[in-house]
Amino acid sequence: MNARRPIVIANWKLNGGIDLLCSSVASFIGKHYEAEIVVCPPYIYIRDMLNFLQHSEINIGSQNVSKYASGAYTGETSAQMLKEAGCKYCLIGHSERRAMFRENNASCQIKVQRALENGLTPVLCVGENQQERENNVTKDVLIRQITESLEGIKLEDGSICIAYEPVWAIGTGKAATPEMAQEVHQFIRHELSAQYGETQAQSIRLLYGGSVNKDNAKQLLTQTDIDGLLVGGASLDPDHFLTICQQA
Ligand code: PEP
Numbered sequence: 001m002n003a004r005r006p007i008v009i010a011n012w013k014l015n016g017g018i019d020l021l022c023s024s025v026a027s028f029i030g031k032h033y034e035a036e037i038v039v040c041p042p043y044i045y046i047r048d049m050l051n052f053l054q055h056s057e058i059n060i061g062s063q064n065v066s067k068y069a070s071g072a073y074t075g076e077t078s079a080q081m082l083k084e085a086g087c088k089y090c091l092i093g094h095s096e097r098r099a100m101f102r103e104n105n106a107s108c109q110i111k112v113q114r115a116l117e118n119g120l121t122p123v124l125c126v127g128e129n130q131q132e133r134e135n136n137v138t139k140d141v142l143i144r145q146i147t148e149s150l151e152g153i154k155l156e157d158g159s160i161c162i163a164y165e166p167v168w169a170i171g172t173g174k175a176a177t178p179e180m181a182q183e184v185h186q187f188i189r190h191e192l193s194a195q196y197g198e199t200q201a202q203s204i205r206l207l208y209g210g211s212v213n214k215d216n217a218k219q220l221l222t223q224t225d226i227d228g229l230l231v232g233g234a235s236l237d238p239d240h241f242l243t244i245c246q247q248a
Contacts, residue, residue, distance in 0.1 A: 006035035007228035010235030035248035061089030067110040079118035105148035157203040169210025185225035214243035
């Protein structure tokens with residue numbers, strides 16, 4: 001039986017200011033949703049969002065986390081700091097960070113470890129690029145990303161989430177079809193089962209991300225192995241985001 005609570009995560013990326021972000025979620029305050037709703041603002045707005053959302057059920061996540069615990073690492077923010085600030089989740093290894101900030105599976109592995117040690121739920125982002133899909137190596141890429149990013153990490157039931165975000169679908173308006181996404185999600189769960197056992201695999205929430213909007217959300221969410229959505233652009237539009245969350 002699938003006991004995984006659906007989850008919708010907004011990745012606000014480098015967008016603001018605070019007025020735009022507040023207006024994206026203002027209508028959520030005082031309401032209950034079946035799904036767990038999480039917003040990931042830029043670091044600087046985490047406290048503001050916590051205050052703004054104090055009478056809502058929305059949780060806060062960060063878009064990144066340092067692989068360092070403390071010390072001379074200018075510009076970094078540690079998992080402990082994020083936890084203290086009130087975050088519950090943190091995104092790790094988003095494709096934009098892999099492509100533009102040289103993150104790789106090894107750095108993701110350290111970040112996942114740091115997040116878990118500090119009581120944050122890591123949302124590990126994985127996904128193939130266009131070339132890899134065309135070369136038919138999607139599954140190899142995913143196995144590698146998951147295996148290396150979780151190497152040596154002891155998982156508790158449901159202690160991590162994995163977001164499948166095909167790079168070719170992010171910000172392009174070209175979402176994966178629900179069938180295509182389900183096939184990959186099923187594959188990921190199968191791999192998790194092989195590596196961690198069926199109980200563990202069934203407890204991990206798998207999210208789809210990549211050009212999700214209010215028109216394709218429902219169909220994606222009805223797929224057996226898709227437990228939630230990671231939403232970029234559409235999460236800044238109050239109408240889109242509310243509709244997506246209501247469908248989850
Ligand atoms: C993302 O950046 O995680 C994302 C899914 O973006 P978009 O929804 O805009 O494709």
